[in-house]
Amino acid sequence: MPPSWNILDFEKPISELDEQIAEIKRLTAESGEDRSQDIATLESDRDRLIEHIFSNLSAWDKTLLARHPKRPYTLDYVRTIFDDYTELHGDRLFADDPAMVGGIATLDDRQVVFVGQQKGRDIKERGYRNFGSAKPEGYRKALRLMKQAEKFHRPVICFVDTPAADVNVGAEQRGISGAIARNMMEMTGLKTPIVVVVIGEGGSGGAIGIALGDRVLMLEHSIYAVIPPEGFAAIVWKDAARGKDGAEAMKVTSEGGRELGLIDEVIEEPLGGAHRNMELAARNLKVVLTRHLDELAQLSIPELLDMRYAKFRDMGAYEEKSVAVDSVITDCV
Amino acid sequence: MTPAPWFGRKAKAARKTARQSVDALPDGLWTKCPKCGEILFNKELQKNLRVCSKCGYHYILGARERIASIVDDGAFEEMDANLVTVNILGFEEYDDKLAKWRQRTGMDEAIVTGIGEIDGRTVVIGVLDFHFWAGTMGGVVGERVVRAMEYAIKNDLPVIMFIASGGIRVTEGLPGLMQMAKTSAACAKLHEAGIPYIVVLTDNSLAGVLASYGSLGDFTISEPGLLTGLTADRVAKQAQVVNVPDNFRRAEFALEHGHIDRIVARKELKSTLIKLLEFCRNREEDEEDAA
Ligand SMILES: [Zn+2]
Numbered sequence: 001m002p003p004s005w006n007i008l009d010f011e012k013p014i015s016e017l018d019e020q021i022a023e024i025k026r027l028t029a030e031s032g033e034d035r036s037q038d039i040a041t042l043e044s045d046r047d048r049l050i051e052h053i054f055s056n057l058s059a060w061d062k063t064l065l066a067r068h069p070k071r072p073y074t075l076d077y078v079r080t081i082f083d084d085y086t087e088l089h090g091d092r093l094f095a096d097d098p099a100m101v102g103g104i105a106t107l108d109d110r111q112v113v114f115v116g117q118q119k120g121r122d123i124k125e126r127g128y129r130n131f132g133s134a135k136p137e138g139y140r141k142a143l144r145l146m147k148q149a150e151k152f153h154r155p156v157i158c159f160v161d162t163p164a165a166d167v168n169v170g171a172e173q174r175g176i177s178g179a180i181a182r183n184m185m186e187m188t189g190l191k192t193p194i195v196v197v198v199i200g201e202g203g204s205g206g207a208i209g210i211a212l213g214d215r216v217l218m219l220e221h222s223i224y225a226v227i228p229p230e231g232f233a234a235i236v237w238k239d240a241a242r243g244k245d246g247a248e249a250m251k252v253t254s255e256g257g258r259e260l261g262l263i264d265e266v267i268e269e270p271l272g273g274a275h276r277n278m279e280l281a282a283r284n285l286k287v288v289l290t291r292h293l294d295e296l297a298q299l300s301i302p303e304l305l306d307m308r309y310a311k312f313r314d315m316g317a318y319e320e321k322s323v324a325v326d327s328v329i330t331d332c333v
Numbered sequence: 334m335t336p337a338p339w340f341g342r343k344a345k346a347a348r349k350t351a352r353q354s355v356d357a358l359p360d361g362l363w364t365k366c367p368k369c370g371e372i373l374f375n376k377e378l379q380k381n382l383r384v385c386s387k388c389g390y391h392y393i394l395g396a397r398e399r400i401a402s403i404v405d406d407g408a409f410e411e412m413d414a415n416l417v418t419v420n421i422l423g424f425e426e427y428d429d430k431l432a433k434w435r436q437r438t439g440m441d442e443a444i445v446t447g448i449g450e451i452d453g454r455t456v457v458i459g460v461l462d463f464h465f466w467a468g469t470m471g472g473v474v475g476e477r478v479v480r481a482m483e484y485a486i487k488n489d490l491p492v493i494m495f496i497a498s499g500g501i502r503v504t505e506g507l508p509g510l511m512q513m514a515k516t517s518a519a520c521a522k523l524h525e526a527g528i529p530y531i532v533v534l535t536d537n538s539l540a541g542v543l544a545s546y547g548s549l550g551d552f553t554i555s556e557p558g559l560l561t562g563l564t565a566d567r568v569a570k571q572a573q574v575v576n577v578p579d580n581f582r583r584a585e586f587a588l589e590h591g592h593i594d595r596i597v598a599r600k601e602l603k604s605t606l607i608k609l610l611e612f613c614r615n616r617e618e619d620e621e622d623a624a
Contacts, residue, residue, distance in 0.1 A: 165563065167562070167563045167564045169577055169581065171563070172562050172581070172586070173586075174590070175548075175590065175591070176544070176563050177540075177548050177563050177592075178544075178592055180544040180548075180563075181517055181520075181548035182548070184513060184514050184517035184518065185517045185518070185520050185521045185524075185549055188517065188521035188522075189521050205510075205541055205544045208514055211514075212514045224507055225507060225510075226505070226507060226510035226541075227501075231503075235503055236426065236503070236504065249422060249504075250503075250506040250507070251506060251507070252506075252507075257507060260421070260507055260508055262507055262508065262511060309522070312511065312514045312515050313479065313515060313518060313519070315475075315511035315512070315514070316421075316471070316475045316508050316512050316515060317418075317419035317471070317472035317505065318416045318417060318418065318472040318473045318476045319416070319418075320415055320417070
């Protein structure tokens, strides 16, 4: 594979400066020459360049960032954020789904239950993780773990990163639609706090099957959409190549989600995206996550459930015409 | 998951069928069955609840026709007709599309909800109409479904939801997707309150509507032959490696794999609903009857 396969087009000028800096560092390490001034200048040039590029990103650029091959995945954050993580497997019905991971974890002095979709880094792992597309057994495993959280009074943390749910023959045979629906219904009444973070791709029903929470957060360069932008373009304009326009129209970005009033907070990513500084990205995420868990811990369970219901109850657009009641209720048959 | 009804040959055929049943039928004398090719006289077809007398093909019914076929002598009062569609994304083509579907169907949205009587029993009913924008769920559909369920809880009435949908209306974006969460949350309330909830799958029962309130009934019955699944594609992506069953994503596939209780032909539908409603009568009613 060429070295540039995992560099996006708009990242190329940044990567060129990165390479120059690395080259100077390598040379000075060999020669002992002091060029720290040059390096500092180049680094500050590079950062200004990143700021410039990232202040002009389109919704499509953000889509590419959310799918970036170097973007940190669920287990990358899990390893960094949690002091301890014990993965638990299987739905007790059919199988263990590697596209949906979960288990018990320690976040500072707090015990939590964690679930999330997991993508694969290389070709082999991508196949193993089914590109982060979970099957019914994945959604059922997630629900099983969430029920465990309820029983043992532990909050639930869900990381969303999936292009879509699996829709192949096996998934349909085992009831993928019913599994997603049941998760949303059960999460509505789950007697413990739930915090959802979209860390990469929030792909449609595949995402929302683990995304009904008291708080729904998005990483800055993640996306959340009813359908991939290419799919939107294929449906609306009969032209899948217009994904760029689709991303724009659907407002798939974290700002879009905020603007639509569906996302509680956007978590800032390091300059140039989470993949440029995984540690910092994880630290930011941890701070925000902890704050929301602290806030939710103040609420009684009935308060929590009422708020959770009201939150999703109020989503969606419609207008209410004020018409006399008599004329609203009409015999239509 | 939502690219449901707009892709592929099947979708095209379904759209054509939908249009035929709306436009062609009232004026023409006869109709050709899209499945077996039989020439059917419209009057006969109408009498037969739009089921082909030769092969049993179930034509897609509009919401109003469906309601008429289920309730007692037009005993139906519409609810929440004052909810109006909003172009939430400010998407330039949305309003034109909305106008087109309204004009084509005479409906204001893809669902009619209300209170009806079935065999003398009062029931909350919601009926999606596949002819209107492929029965896609956006803000108005979600709100009508939830209000219908909340009304049922408040008044202790059973709920019957007829599914006929390609999924979420993608031009409503993320707020559209959230209707899955919203309606599923309402189902949680419904079950918590002990309200009987019957889902009837009709052609097409797909994607985000199937994967939310369409999968959460106490009972799920389905008309025969219909298309149902998380997407509409009947050719699986893994066709090369896996044998795709002939009935893939059909009602019969759903029955075989345990996702629905029964397949019920249209002419048996009302009597089946009456049986289920009778079973669901709550104890209080029984006590009243005994007294
Ligand atoms: Zn026929």
